[in-house]
Amino acid sequence: MSTLPPVRRSVLRMQAYRPPLGNRHGALRLDFNENTVGCSRRALDALRRLTRAEAAVYPEYERTRQRLARWFGVAAEQLVLTAGTDDALRLAIDVVVEPGSMVVLVEPTFAMYRFYAERAGARIVVLRYGAQMQFPEQPVLRALERRPRLFVLANPNNPTGTLVPRAVLRRILQAAPRTWVLVDEAYFEFSGVTVLPWIRRYPHLLVTRTFSKAFGLAGLRVGCLFAHRRAVELFRRAQSPYPVAAPALAAAEQAVRDRRFLREYLRAVQTGKQVLVAGLQRLRIPQFPSAANFVLVDFGRRADVVLQGLCRRGILLRDRRSDFGRVGFVRITVGTPAQMRRLVRALEALW
Numbered sequence: 623m624s625t626l627p628p629v630r631r632s633v634l635r636m637q638a639y640r641p642p643l644g645n646r647h648g649a650l651r652l653d654f655n656e657n658t659v660g661c662s663r664r665a666l667d668a669l670r671r672l673t674r675a676e677a678a679v680y681p682e683y684e685r686t687r688q689r690l691a692r693w694f695g696v697a698a699e700q701l702v703l704t705a706g707t708d709d710a711l712r713l714a715i716d717v718v719v720e721p722g723s724m725v726v727l728v729e730p731t732f733a734m735y736r737f738y739a740e741r742a743g744a745r746i747v748v749l750r751y752g753a754q755m756q757f758p759e760q761p762v763l764r765a766l767e768r769r770p771r772l773f774v775l776a777n778p779n780n781p782t783g784t785l786v787p788r789a790v791l792r793r794i795l796q797a798a799p800r801t802w803v804l805v806d807e808a809y810f811e812f813s814g815v816t817v818l819p820w821i822r823r824y825p826h827l828l829v830t831r832t833f834s835k836a837f838g839l840a841g842l843r844v845g846c847l848f849a850h851r852r853a854v855e856l857f858r859r860a861q862s863p864y865p866v867a868a869p870a871l872a873a874a875e876q877a878v879r880d881r882r883f884l885r886e887y888l889r890a891v892q893t894g895k896q897v898l899v900a901g902l903q904r905l906r907i908p909q910f911p912s913a914a915n916f917v918l919v920d921f922g923r924r925a926d927v928v929l930q931g932l933c934r935r936g937i938l939l940r941d942r943r944s945d946f947g948r949v950g951f952v953r954i955t956v957g958t959p960a961q962m963r964r965l966v967r968a969l970e971a972l973w
């Protein structure tokens with residue numbers, strides 16, 4: 623067989639990113655930080671109402687952009703609709719990172735930051751959370767003195783669950799006016815802490831939000847990238863004309879209108895977290911405080927036995943051992959109190 627024509631060197635150097643999807647159907651899926659009860663019925667009804675004619679034409683974005691902007695408390699000119707956070711990251715990195723540009727990350731964190739930065743051929747500088755999951759503020763500030771092109775941070779962070787206070791984020795933004803600072807707020811609804819209003823003040827701040835987590839629309843792929851209107855102009859210039867499918871737009875619009883669904887789910891997760899945290903404490907399983915809908919725990923040397931035992935009982939958790947180079951780190955998505963009681967019962971039997 624003849625060889626392929628050349629491709630980008632950065633792609634040849636990359637490892638494929640393959641999350642452990644597959645065989646998840648019917649299980650209690652506590653492995654991807656998704657909404658564990660499903661999306662709002664109003665969002666689902668919006669999908670059902672989609673007409674043949676609407677499916678036949680290219681989607682129009684302006685109305686959804688206006689409505690979502692109102693919900694998020696920004697101007698439509700400060701919002702870019704994307705196919706989830708992944709697409710927002712790809713777009714942002716496409717626009718701001720050139721081959722050889724320096725990108726600063728604090729790991730362990732969401733894998734797609736490194737993925738898109740590597741794909742773009744960036745020079746990636748990695749700092750690390752401490753043993754107690756402390757955010758390395760001083761090393762970050764020192765790295766920013768080298769004027770990287772981009773600094774990316776998840777807040778709260780996945781998988782540590784930690785939250786960087788707004789005062790620290792302000793110091794970072796003020797220290798790095800020549801660096802794009804992307805704050806991924808995928809878990810904002812659970813933490814309640816945001817820097818979104820700051821996009822007016824800091825033209826180098828980018829904020830992402832997603833409909834994949836609290837809103838329960840991960841399967842539809844919809845999210846938003848927020849920035850100063852001058853930056854948004856550039857992102858939209860570089861964006862494909864139809865990045866989000868029409869059903870996803872319709873569902874997102876209804877999802878934000880169903881405030882009751884969101885409120886009740888957030889309350890369920892809050893109580894579910896209390897059930898989980900208390901259960902872990904009773905079993906003396908080390909855990910880290912979390913501001914999100916997941917908790918990082920350390921099963922130590924029994925991680926394999928526990929993960930396999932839970933899997934046999936139809937409960938999936940996310941193995942994060944490779945992130946830490948330490949024995950037993952596992953991430954548990956928080957669900958409803960009943961789901962957490964089921965998990966705790968299973969842990970009691972296995973631990």
Ligand SMILES: Cc1ncc(COP(=O)(O)O)c(C=O)c1O
Pocket residue numbers: 654655705706707708709732776779780806808831832833834840844845
């Ligand atoms: C920090 C963080 N950002 C973004 C995402 C993915 O979001 P989306 O489904 O919108 O691409 C995840 C998913 O696990 C995440 O943990």
